[in-house]
Amino acid sequence: MSPPLLVGSEIYRRSTYGPKHPLAIPRVSTTLDLIRALGWVEEAQYRDSPMADVAALTRFHDPGYIAALQRAEEAQAVSPEDRERFRIGADGNPVYREVFRRPATSAGGVLLAAELTRHGGVVHVPGGGTHHGRRDRASGFCYVNDAVLGLLAWMDQGLTRLLYLDVDAHHGDGVQDAFQDEPRVITVSIHEGARWPFSGVAEDVAGGQALNLPVPAGFHDTEMRALREGLIEPLIARLRPEAIMLQCGSDALLEDPLSRLALSNNAHRDLVACLRGAAPRLMVLGGGGYNPWSVARCWALAWAELNGIAPPLRLPEAAESVLRGLSFHRAAGRNPAPHWFTTLLDAPREGPVRAEVRALLA
Numbered sequence: 078m079s080p081p082l083l084v085g086s087e088i089y090r091r092s093t094y095g096p097k098h099p100l101a102i103p104r105v106s107t108t109l110d111l112i113r114a115l116g117w118v119e120e121a122q123y124r125d126s127p128m129a130d131v132a133a134l135t136r137f138h139d140p141g142y143i144a145a146l147q148r149a150e151e152a153q154a155v156s157p158e159d160r161e162r163f164r165i166g167a168d169g170n171p172v173y174r175e176v177f178r179r180p181a182t183s184a185g186g187v188l189l190a191a192e193l194t195r196h197g198g199v200v201h202v203p204g205g206g207t208h209h210g211r212r213d214r215a216s217g218f219c220y221v222n223d224a225v226l227g228l229l230a231w232m233d234q235g236l237t238r239l240l241y242l243d244v245d246a247h248h249g250d251g252v253q254d255a256f257q258d259e260p261r262v263i264t265v266s267i268h269e270g271a272r273w274p275f276s277g278v279a280e281d282v283a284g285g286q287a288l289n290l291p292v293p294a295g296f297h298d299t300e301m302r303a304l305r306e307g308l309i310e311p312l313i314a315r316l317r318p319e320a321i322m323l324q325c326g327s328d329a330l331l332e333d334p335l336s337r338l339a340l341s342n343n344a345h346r347d348l349v350a351c352l353r354g355a356a357p358r359l360m361v362l363g364g365g366g367y368n369p370w371s372v373a374r375c376w377a378l379a380w381a382e383l384n385g386i387a388p389p390l391r392l393p394e395a396a397e398s399v400l401r402g403l404s405f406h407r408a409a410g411r412n413p414a415p416h417w418f419t420t421l422l423d424a425p426r427e428g429p430v431r432a433e434v435r436a437l438l439a
């Protein structure tokens with residue numbers, strides 16, 4: 078089996094969503110810098126993400142919407158009509174310098190990953206995971222839906238049993254709705270219940286295509302393990318997917334300012350370990366994650382797990398200084414001071430499996 082590949086781009090280092098926005102933090106560049114500082118990626122494992130072109134984007138998206146994104150980038154402004162219709166420059170989806178090029182790059186990275194896994198393999202695309210993007214509008218900081226485009230690319234290769242698993246703290250509504258009537262794609266989302274976008278209740282099975290697991294505040298590693306062993310592993314055994322896409326958003330970590338969930342990064346690492354080898358093709362995307370220290374450690378750890386690398390107990394100086402280089406003013410709101418500069422793995426956060434979580438297992 079060929080080694081896992083890592084897809085990134087320098088666009089993430091330069092681009093921000095503008096001051097005060099939760100995504101105005103360096104996440105993908107910090108993850109890549111950390112992975113490199115640890116000596117965990119051979120040059121031959123790295124691919125630079127191309128930008129998806131309009132033809133590739135309109136495999137899912139409305140051409141009029143894509144044209145509006147291009148116009149918004151060009152003018153650095155939106156007309157009232159475009160704002161109203163396409164939600165660009167509205168609802169927390171700002172017009173920013175790379176408002177077309179950045180989403181086109183995340184889509185290009187995922188499409189490249191679909192191509193790279195045509196005959197099998199593992200690819201990590203930390204810039205991907207924009208799971209709220211709609212066919213004809215922006216939603217939840219997502220302008221295109223790179224996950225949908227990647228799954229469609231796998232379908233276009235002739236694959237018929239695809240599993241999409243979304244552990245971002247928010248419901249993967251854009252992906253679920255895109256494949257509502259598509260028996261070839263099963264979507265699973267774990268997310269904080271009663272949080273924006275307020276969809277994805279447990280009763281919502283989207284015609285049998287979806288599994289929704291809304292979890293309570295304080296959701297911890299033991300509860301995540303219960304869902305994995307009780308639901309996800311049996312589902313994989315039953316479905317025998319030809320390809321698995323993991324949306325590995327890291328906003329369900331305890332230190333994240335946008336959720337009230339309480340996972341440690343052991344949960345993400347154990348999940349990646351379980352998925353590695355569960356299907357001939359595996360794509361691991363990024364997603365949310367608003368504490369830059371936590372995001373970079375979580376995603377670097379996912380990459381390590383894909384490569385079978387055990388992280389060192391203490392970070393080497395070069396890796397530590399990548400994390401020390403992050404500053405508070407670039408981080409959103411109330412991110413706590415990091416006290417774990419020196420380690421990659423968190424302490425596990427175990428506890429009793431509460432009734433709300435047991436109910437999902439029934």
Ligand code: TV7
Nearest residue numbers: 097098099168169208217218245247273328335364365366
């Ligand atoms: C994948 N939560 C995306 C998650 C998208 C969540 C929301 C914010 C937010 C937006 C900001 C901001 C914020 C501290 C948090 C009901 C609203 C409230 C916009 C101002 N600070 C992912 C989307 C969610 C924007 N949206 O799954 C600019 O929090 O709650 C809402 C909707 C209406 C619109 N307003 C927010 O993780 C990547 N937004 C600061 C500045």
Ligand code: CA
Nearest residue numbers: 243245247267
């Ligand atoms: Ca989710």
Ligand code: ZN
Nearest residue numbers: 245246247365
């Ligand atoms: Zn999220």
